Amino acid sequence: MSLIAVDGVDTAYGAVNVNRDVSLSVGEGEVATILGPNGAGKTTLLRAICGALRPTRGRILVDGRDMTGQPPDRLAAAGIVMVPEGRRIFADLTVEENLRLGAYVRRDQSAVAADIERMQAYFRILAEKRGAKGGTLSGGQQQMLAIARGLMARPRLLLLDEPSLGLSPLMVKEVQAVIADVRRNFGAAVLLVEQNASLAFAVAQRGYLMQSGRIVAADTIEALRHSRLMRELYLGEG
Ligand code: ATP
Helix, strand or coil: CCCEEEEEEECEECCEECCCCEEEEECCCCEEEEECCCCCCHHHHHHHHCCCCCCCEEEEEECCEECCCCCHHHHHHCCEEEECCCCCCCCCCEHHHHHHHHCCCCCCHHHHHHHHHHHHHHCHHHHHCCCCEHHHCCHHHHHHHHHHHHHCCCCCEEEEECCCCCCCHHHHHHHHHHHHHHHHHHCCEEEEECCCHHHHHHHCCEEEEEECCEEEEEEEHHHHHCCHHHHHHHCCCC
């Protein structure tokens, strides 16, 4: 059974339809990616999966259980956690306080403290900057903090929205390495939305191509990468 299954989902902002009849699934520990042009509806779909936006049709299933319309804290408690585009870290809080906030749904305070140590051991920069205000970090450091904060919820599925956006090539490589490592180090699956196709191809096992709100191709990442549709629609080759 899939960890998460999106089943025939439509989304809309008011009268404006975005996603139409989207179905996809992510298995335990799998890295899947949704590729597609700007405005295709990728972010909107992630918002529906994490409970931030109620689908107008279809279902969101976690371990086969219907979680459609549940609020984000319920989905987080079920292990579905989003790291939004633009990082959204708290600029006036310290790095450590930002990490602690990632664990807001947890009750196991001693394990939370141990996980903060663990994040600081894995993301060395977060140990160095533990007392610094979030807003003083570079873009790449903020992205590491945003991912670590997401991991503090002990997710089973991390939804990552454009983690490489605006980062230097060196930092993009670091983000790529972290994503490739998430399963082994933190036991989580990942659903990644990325404009940087080479990053997505490098880390994902499965890919979905979204266009105008619909999934137009779903396959292993290798097959998708070499598909004609992918080259035509995404890479702009004729
Ligand atoms: P991008 O990579 O640019 O974020 P995307 O594939 O993630 O693209 P979405 O952000 O999901 O696409 O946007 C899909 C459509 O929904 C776009 O036409 C966008 O203008 C519209 N949209 C996004 N957010 C809102 C909102 N809060 N209210 C109304 N329309 C919105």
